[in-house]
Amino acid sequence: MAQKINVVLGTTSQNPVGDPTTRTEATSVLLRELVAHLRQNRTQLREEWVSRITEAELLTAMTKEEIFAEATSVYDSYVEVLQTGTFEALQTYARNLSERIIPRGVETHEVVGIVLLLRDVLARSLFAKYQNDFEKLNRILDAYEPAANRIANTVAVGFVQERERVIRQQQEAIRELSTPVLQVRERLLILPIIGVIDPQRARQLTEQLLRGIRTTRAKVVVIDITGVAAMDATVANHLVQTVEASRLLGATVIVTGLSPEIAQTLVNIGVDLGKMNTVGDLQGGIEQAERVVGYKVVPLNETS
Amino acid sequence: MEVPILKQGSFLIATVQAALTDADLLHFRTAIIHQVVRSRSRGVILDVTDLDVMDSFASRTIREIAQMIRLRGAETVIVGIQPEVAFAMVQLGLTMEGVATALDLEEGLAYLNLKIKTVAS
Numbered sequence: 001m002a003q004k005i006n007v008v009l010g011t012t013s014q015n016p017v018g019d020p021t022t023r024t025e026a027t028s029v030l031l032r033e034l035v036a037h038l039r040q041n042r043t044q045l046r047e048e049w050v051s052r053i054t055e056a057e058l059l060t061a062m063t064k065e066e067i068f069a070e071a072t073s074v075y076d077s078y079v080e081v082l083q084t085g086t087f088e089a090l091q092t093y094a095r096n097l098s099e100r101i102i103p104r105g106v107e108t109h110e111v112v113g114i115v116l117l118l119r120d121v122l123a124r125s126l127f128a129k130y131q132n133d134f135e136k137l138n139r140i141l142d143a144y145e146p147a148a149n150r151i152a153n154t155v156a157v158g159f160v161q162e163r164e165r166v167i168r169q170q171q172e173a174i175r176e177l178s179t180p181v182l183q184v185r186e187r188l189l190i191l192p193i194i195g196v197i198d199p200q201r202a203r204q205l206t207e208q209l210l211r212g213i214r215t216t217r218a219k220v221v222v223i224d225i226t227g228v229a230a231m232d233a234t235v236a237n238h239l240v241q242t243v244e245a246s247r248l249l250g251a252t253v254i255v256t257g258l259s260p261e262i263a264q265t266l267v268n269i270g271v272d273l274g275k276m277n278t279v280g281d282l283q284g285g286i287e288q289a290e291r292v293v294g295y296k297v298v299p300l301n302e303t304s
Numbered sequence: 305m306e307v308p309i310l311k312q313g314s315f316l317i318a319t320v321q322a323a324l325t326d327a328d329l330l331h332f333r334t335a336i337i338h339q340v341v342r343s344r345s346r347g348v349i350l351d352v353t354d355l356d357v358m359d360s361f362a363s364r365t366i367r368e369i370a371q372m373i374r375l376r377g378a379e380t381v382i383v384g385i386q387p388e389v390a391f392a393m394v395q396l397g398l399t400m401e402g403v404a405t406a407l408d409l410e411e412g413l414a415y416l417n418l419k420i421k422t423v424a425s
Contacts, residue, residue, distance in 0.1 A: 203391075210387030217407055241394040248390040248399070250383070250406035250415075 030143040035083045037129060038122065046075050049114075049121045056117065058110045062101070070097070071114075078118060082147050087154055094158030102163060111159045112152070119148045179205050181212035184286065187219040188293050192282075194227030202238035206245055213251045220289040221246055224282045226257030236271040243276055252292060253277060256285035307332040309339055314346040315416055317409070322354045329365045337372045347416035348373050351409060353384030363398040370403045379419050380404065383412035 038045065050071050053059060059067050077093050101111075126144065130137035174195070182190050191209055209221065223242070225231075231239075243253040255278045258266075266273060279285040290297060305328050310317045318336060340348060350366060352358070370380040381404040385393075393399070404419075406412040 206391055207387065210390060214387055214407065217411075244399045245387075245390040245394045248382075248385045248393060248405050249387065250411055 026139075027143045030140055031082055031085075031147070034126070034140060034144055035079055037125070038079045038082070041125060042075065042079075045121060045125055046071055048125075049075065049118050052117045052121060053114050056113060058113045058117075059106060061104045061106055070101075074114075075118065078151060081151055082144075085147075087150070090151065090154050091158055094155045095162055097155075098159045098162035102159075102166060108156070108159060108163070112156045115152045115155045119152060122148070175201060175204065179208050181208055183212075183216050183218070185290065185293065185295060187217060188222070188286075188289050189213065189216060189218045189220070190222045190224060190282075190286070192224045192227065195229070197228060197231075197235045197238060199234070199238065202235070202242070206238075206242045209242060210245055210249060213246060213249050218251050220252050220254065220292045222254045222256055222282065222285040222289050224257045224285065225255065225262075226259070226282065228257075228262070231262045231265060233269050233271055236266055236269075236273070240271075240273070240275065252289075254279055254285045254289055256280065256282045307335070309336060311343055311345070314344070314420075315349060315413070316340060316343060316345045316347075317349045317351065319351040319353075320355060322356060324362075326361055326365075329362060333365060333369050333372070336369060337376055340373055340376050340378050345378055346420050347379040347381070349409065349412040349416065350380065350382045351384050351412075352382060352389075353386070353408070355389060356386065358385070358389050358393055358398065360396065360398060363393065363400060367400055367403055379416055381406050381412045381415050383408055 050068055053067060053071070054064070059070075062070070073093070074097070077090055081087060081090050098111075123141070123144070126137065126140055130140060179201070180192070182192075184190055189209075189212055191205070191212075193205065197205070209223075212218065213221065223239070225239075228235075239255070243255070246253045253276070255276050257280075258278055279288055287297070305321065305324060307318055307320055307324070307328070310319075316336065316339065318332070320332075324332075336348065339345075350369070352366075355362070366382060370382070373380045382400065383406045385405060404415060406415050
C-alpha cells in the first residue's frame, strides 16, 4: 500500500495535471471523485466562498450580486479545468474576466486573493470529507493541489497580461496624440511638447519634426516645452540633437518655455545649451520666428 | 566616378552621388577648390540629396571642403540632407558645425544670394 502511494506521489509531481492523456490512471480516478464532490456541494461551497470574499473585503468595487454571478462562473470553470485538465478555456475566461473588471478598478491582489480563497475553501471541504481516511485525503490532495495552483497561476497571469495590454494601448494612444507638428505661418512650425520625454519619444518627435520640416519647407521651428515637467541630462541631449538635426535640414530652432526649475537643473548639471536659441515664452518665440521668416505683425489701427 | 560641377551665374553647383568612394571624394575636393577661383565663383552649393548614408569620413571631408572654399574667398552651403540622414548624423555626433545648410537647391541659392548681398552692402 505504501508503495502505491509513492507511485502516485511521484507521478503527480512530475505531471502537475498535465494534459488528459498523460495523466495517470490513479490521478484521473481521484480527480473524477473530486469533481463529483465539488459538483454535489456546488451551492454550499460557492456561498461559503462568496462570504469569505466579502469578509476579506475583496472586490469592493463590485456589487454583491455581481460578485455572486462572477463567483458562480469562476467556480464552474474551476471545476471544469479539474475535470478536463485543459487550460485554454480558462485562459480565455480569465482574459474576458479581466477585460470586464479592469475598468471597474479591480486590483491584482484582489483577483489573486479570490482565486486563492476558492482554493482554500475547496481544500477545507476536502479535509472535512476525508477526515476519517487520512491516507485517501493525502492522495486527493496530491491530485488537487498542483491543479489548483496552476489554475491560480493561470488566472493571475491572464489578469496581469490583460492589464499590461491595456497600459501599452494607452501609452500608444498618448504617444500618437502628443507630438503634433503645427504650421502657424508659411514656413513656420511649432512643436508643443507636453509630458515626459523618454528616448523613444524623443526619437519619434525628432523624426516627425524632420518630416514636417521637409514637407512644409519650414525655415523656423519653435519648440515649446512649457508642458515638460522635468528635464535631465539625457533629455537635454535629445533636445540638442533635435535642434542640430533640424539645422542640417536648413531650419532654425527656437526653444521656448524653459521653466525656472529646468533652467536651474540644466545649469547645475552643466548641460551646454549654448547652441540653442531660447526665448522666454511661446509668444516671444513666435514673434522672433516671424522676424526670421520676414513677417511683421502690426495692429490694425497703426496701419491706417 | 567623377562629381559633376556645374556653373550657374556666380555659383558652382556640385551634386554628390550615392556610390562615391573615399578616393572619389578626395579627388572632388581638389577639383572644387581649384575650380572655385578659376571660375571666379562667389558661392558653392553641395547637393547631397542622393546620399542615404553620411559616414564620418564623408561629413569630415565635406566640412573641410567648406573651410577650404572659405579660404579661397567663397561661401559654401550644403543642401538636401535627408531627414533620416540628419537623424543618424546627430546620433553619431556629426553636426557639421560652422557649415551652412539649407533644405534644397532653391533654398541654397536664396541663402547664397542673401549672403552675397549683405557682404556687398
